[in-house]
Amino acid sequence: MNDHDLPPEVIEKYSTPRGEIQLQRRGQYFEIISNGTFLMATYNGESEKLLISEPLKRSDHPSHILIGGLGVGFSLQEALKDPRVEQVTxxxxxxxxxxxxxxxxxxxxxxxxxxPKSNIIHADCLVWLAEHDDKFDLICLDIDNGPDWNVYATNESLYSDYGLSLLARHLQPDGYLSFWSATSSPEFVDRLKCHFQLVDILYVPQDRGEPDVIFLTKGPITQ
Structure with a gap:
């Protein structure tokens, strides 16, 4: 039996305004569960790293990066590996x-x-974006499970036209915006094309279930 098949051991559990969240362990690996739904784990961070590494690879000057969703830290860790990065919010x-x-x-x-390059802020992503004017070279979002499968209903607006317009306002003209998703979403791709000049879709195969998906865009369309 490998660690994935071991029964989970609950390490900590808390009640939040959005419900119950718990950290559990299977062997050497950790999992985060929210309201009984799996959110993330430490045994496979390939897609969380690709969320950052692919736009980094394409960007000429990724000095300031915004990451939505800390998770288990894989995306932040990947961003800090690039010496061109000056700050990761x-x-x-x-x-x-x-x-x-x-x-x-x-x-x-x-x-x-x-x-020292990490700036971690306890805040709702959309609320923070609406209240600030910062511009970013890369915006990389790993919030909830993607556009079509939300644990929290309030996250749906992030993937709406309102959310995309708000994100576009914070992106540099030649900047990149990426989204992590547990599933594909043709409807979301169509919506992205209304707001950004380029849209690519990357797939990361998983041992079980559908591949993880990275939606990658470049350059907001100026209205």
């Missing part, structure tokens, strides 16, 4: 996840949350 709505990254999960991402 991370928006995370769950204070508990921030604390786990600084304690129980710190080794998973090589203590990326303590890096």
């Amino acid at each position: 991370v928006l995370e709505i769950e204070e508990t996840i921030i604390q786990w990254n600084r304690t129980l999960l710190s080794a998973v991402s090589e203590e990326s949350s303590f890096h």
